[in-house]
Amino acid sequence: METLMIRTQTGSYPIFVGKGLLPRADELIKDVYSSSYIITDSHVAPRYLNELEKTLRNRQVFHYIAEAGEQSKNLAEYNRIITDMLEKKLDRNTCVIALGGGVVGDLAGFVAATYLRGVAFLQMPTTLLAHDSSVGGKVGIDHALGKNLIGAFYPPAAVIYDTATLETLPFRELQSGFAELIKHSLISSPDFYQELKKAIPERSMLTPDAVGSFLIRGISVKAKIVELDEHESGPRKFLNFGHTLGHALEKELGFGTLTHGEGVAVGSLFALKLSEAYYGHPLPVKELAEWYVRLGLPTKVPDGLTAEGLMEQMKYDKKNRDGHYHFVLMKSIGRPETRQVPESLVRGTLFSFM
Ligand code: NAD
Numbered sequence: 001m002e003t004l005m006i007r008t009q010t011g012s013y014p015i016f017v018g019k020g021l022l023p024r025a026d027e028l029i030k031d032v033y034s035s036s037y038i039i040t041d042s043h044v045a046p047r048y049l050n051e052l053e054k055t056l057r058n059r060q061v062f063h064y065i066a067e068a069g070e071q072s073k074n075l076a077e078y079n080r081i082i083t084d085m086l087e088k089k090l091d092r093n094t095c096v097i098a099l100g101g102g103v104v105g106d107l108a109g110f111v112a113a114t115y116l117r118g119v120a121f122l123q124m125p126t127t128l129l130a131h132d133s134s135v136g137g138k139v140g141i142d143h144a145l146g147k148n149l150i151g152a153f154y155p156p157a158a159v160i161y162d163t164a165t166l167e168t169l170p171f172r173e174l175q176s177g178f179a180e181l182i183k184h185s186l187i188s189s190p191d192f193y194q195e196l197k198k199a200i201p202e203r204s205m206l207t208p209d210a211v212g213s214f215l216i217r218g219i220s221v222k223a224k225i226v227e228l229d230e231h232e233s234g235p236r237k238f239l240n241f242g243h244t245l246g247h248a249l250e251k252e253l254g255f256g257t258l259t260h261g262e263g264v265a266v267g268s269l270f271a272l273k274l275s276e277a278y279y280g281h282p283l284p285v286k287e288l289a290e291w292y293v294r295l296g297l298p299t300k301v302p303d304g305l306t307a308e309g310l311m312e313q314m315k316y317d318k319k320n321r322d323g324h325y326h327f328v329l330m331k332s333i334g335r336p337e338t339r340q341v342p343e344s345l346v347r348g349t350l351f352s353f354m
């Protein structure tokens, strides 16, 4: 087991990463709560819920199983959970445990942040993508008008990441999370990027074990940035590398068509190419594209989308509403910067991705 402490202005919490941590959850949870309320989904529950409930046997343990998928991250589901907790008369000494991927983590975190003005919250991620989503304290749900529009900054008391759970993850979800890990390497250091590429050069090498050895490194990239800028006024924006086009693709296609990581993969490549055009010096765009191809990740905008639609989405990104195009660019690998980019440059680069 590896342990990382994250220290922010609002507090500090441990992140435990290792194989076989699920059955040890009870010993890793330091505080004693009157009850535990586990929120999980319909894919994760049959595999891991029982195992977790058994370890928490000393306490009153309840669970809620949401339908797997992004469509559960909404107000209706949130209301059902809060109602269930109220009916069970759960008090403020309750601990909400998120057992699942980013969907469950975001939903359960928002429940924890708001139930009786906030109860304890534990993240137990089970997807590769959740190495990103479970760290940093952003929780929330979607609104019909857009993704993640309702939420809070609500750090967990701890993150307990049993990497053995990745063994049952569908391969496409592993690819998706890997794209986010690649992003963490791109924004942090050329060495990390090269080591990752060398260790996992193609899809047959993309296994939970291979990825597991890099997880703590990916998490520390995120943790360090969050420590510097918990509420996203500066460097935390770097985590958005690849997400401007990524989000636009997800929105235009309808959520669920492309995985989040697939969007981030195309978006990262696009942002790197845009960086090349912006700074006027070569960057390893081709190298990254070839790696994505070997990993089975997309490198182009999927068919059926128009440049105009994507330009519009990128202009009015949730984090970017002044009508200009803002991107996280890369002067070189490991040196991200936030820049306003002229429309013509964005458009020109986008055409080579269509
Ligand atoms: P997810 O939670 O939907 O999980 C992906 C799929 O894998 C689901 O079908 C799930 O049921 C299944 N699954 C999960 N664990 C499994 C396991 N161990 N074995 C078998 N199947 C398993 O999606 P995700 O990719 O983990 O997360 C995406 C969500 O995370 C999005 O809603 C996104 O907005 C959010 N997110 C949040 C942050 C943040 O900082 N809060 C950051 C990035 C993404």
Ligand code: ZN
Residues within 6 Å of the ligand: 132, 180, 243, 260, 264
């Ligand atoms: Zn992301």
